[in-house]
Amino acid sequence: MKSRFFFILLLPFLTLSCSQKSNTLSKSEISEGWELLFDGQSLDQWKMYNGGEVTGWIVEDNCLVALGLGGDIGGDIITKKQYDNFEISVDWKAGVGGNSGLMYHVLENKNFNAPYLTGPEYQFIDEKGFSEPLEEWQKTGCDYAMHLPDLSKKKLHPAGKWNNSKIVFDNGHVEHWLNGEKILEFEAWTPDWYERRNSGKWENMPEYGLSPIGHICLQDHGAKFWFKNIKIKPLPKKKKEPVNLFNGKDLTGWKIFGTEKWWVNDGLLICESGPDKEYGYLGTERYYKDFDLSLEFKQEADGNSGVFIRSTIEGTKIAGWQVEVAPKNHDTGGIYESYGRGWLEQIPDEKENILKENDWNTMRIKVVGDEITTWLNGIQMVHLKDAKIGDAVGRIALQIHSGGGIKILWRNLELKEL
Numbered sequence: 001m002k003s004r005f006f007f008i009l010l011l012p013f014l015t016l017s018c019s020q021k022s023n024t025l026s027k028s029e030i031s032e033g034w035e036l037l038f039d040g041q042s043l044d045q046w047k048m049y050n051g052g053e054v055t056g057w058i059v060e061d062n063c064l065v066a067l068g069l070g071g072d073i074g075g076d077i078i079t080k081k082q083y084d085n086f087e088i089s090v091d092w093k094a095g096v097g098g099n100s101g102l103m104y105h106v107l108e109n110k111n112f113n114a115p116y117l118t119g120p121e122y123q124f125i126d127e128k129g130f131s132e133p134l135e136e137w138q139k140t141g142c143d144y145a146m147h148l149p150d151l152s153k154k155k156l157h158p159a160g161k162w163n164n165s166k167i168v169f170d171n172g173h174v175e176h177w178l179n180g181e182k183i184l185e186f187e188a189w190t191p192d193w194y195e196r197r198n199s200g201k202w203e204n205m206p207e208y209g210l211s212p213i214g215h216i217c218l219q220d221h222g223a224k225f226w227f228k229n230i231k232i233k234p235l236p237k238k239k240k241e242p243v244n245l246f247n248g249k250d251l252t253g254w255k256i257f258g259t260e261k262w263w264v265n266d267g268l269l270i271c272e273s274g275p276d277k278e279y280g281y282l283g284t285e286r287y288y289k290d291f292d293l294s295l296e297f298k299q300e301a302d303g304n305s306g307v308f309i310r311s312t313i314e315g316t317k318i319a320g321w322q323v324e325v326a327p328k329n330h331d332t333g334g335i336y337e338s339y340g341r342g343w344l345e346q347i348p349d350e351k352e353n354i355l356k357e358n359d360w361n362t363m364r365i366k367v368v369g370d371e372i373t374t375w376l377n378g379i380q381m382v383h384l385k386d387a388k389i390g391d392a393v394g395r396i397a398l399q400i401h402s403g404g405g406i407k408i409l410w411r412n413l414e415l416k417e418l
Contacts, residue, residue: 070220078215085235095224105214126159145201149183245413257281269410277404283397290418304401310392333381
């Protein structure tokens with residue numbers, strides 16, 4: 001009787017609902033800078049990816065619930081805010097056969113129809129109940145299709161039971177935690193990281209994992225999933241030393257888009273129209289948000305080119321903003337949007353003579369938040385504030401314009417992240 005009575009007393013504690021002290025912050029968490037991403041009552045901090053008001057998700061018993069209506073494309077939700085460096089913690093529970101995940105640094109862009117095309121993912125999945133065999137890189141705790149967890153430290157609770165997962169992203173240092181144990185640790189954007197990224201699942205997805213900032217995403221991959229206690233603590237951005245984007249020897253750190261010519265000779269980066277006479281781009285492997293960039297260029301033949309900022313590229317289709325590099329009387333230093341709005345800011349006519357023909361010119365581009373300022377040979381050309389630019393992040397890219405006959409030399413591409 002005693003043991004039975006003890007069990008009856010314990011029963012209410014074993015069957016507590018999600019609402020027991022869920023979705024709140026302690027005084028110490030508040031003082032440490034933690035923020036709730038879900039208060040147990042509303043979806044005010046979330047939106048559909050590339051959409052608006054949340055559908056296919058509900059709040060039930062103080063839990064955020066994915067109804068399983070999504071798939072490979074569609075159904076995922078993202079935070080309205082963007083985050084760069086952070087620590088995030090979430091409690092989650094899989095339905096039988098459930099498949100989900102938490103992504104970060106996700107970009108919204110008309111070129112991307114799903115969050116996984118840009119955002120790394122901490123995988124959540126019912127490993128025992130999933131309907132198909134799983135590769136190791138598809139299992140819970142993985143940096144999906146990139147890095148595997150330490151199985152000796154991995155303690156996964158089955159479908160219907162709560163798990164806690166935590167991600168730390170600290171200026172490129174990444175940690176995955178599961179139920180109180182650190183199961184995975186790696187560095188983003190190292191040579192090893194790029195080797196993994198440029199092979200396997202991601203080799204034909206050139207924008208995956210590059211952004212240093214973006215939305216947090218929860219995935220609905222066609223099965224019911226429960227979430228609670230979703231909280232995030234922003235971490236400080238570390239000061240970085242200036243770097244030279246071009247090493248004077250080869251194209252390390254850059255990626256060629258298109259069939260036009262890019263090569264290095266005598267310490268100079270050279271671009272020239274090829275036989276196709278189409279658009280061509282040389283983009284940084286890395287994405288950049290806020291920076292101060294200076295570079296030198298010399299137009300040897302038809303200098304119709306430019307320096308793109310916060311841009312994404314698909315084939316030779318670029319989405320972003322161009323600081324113009326062009327022959328005299330064609331607005332070198334002005335700002336052009338490659339899709340939609342065209343010219344945002346052209347230079348005053350009296351500044352056209354600042355460009356030195358057949359000689360070296362110095363361009364400086366400073367981008368902070370929604371403001372961009374350009375200088376040519378030490379003279380300010382334009383200053384622009386634009387909310388659309390402020391929301392973006394992406395590659396720095398040099399352009400060869402279509403039409404043929406273009407040849408430009410570049411050197412001293414020095415960048416300081418801000």
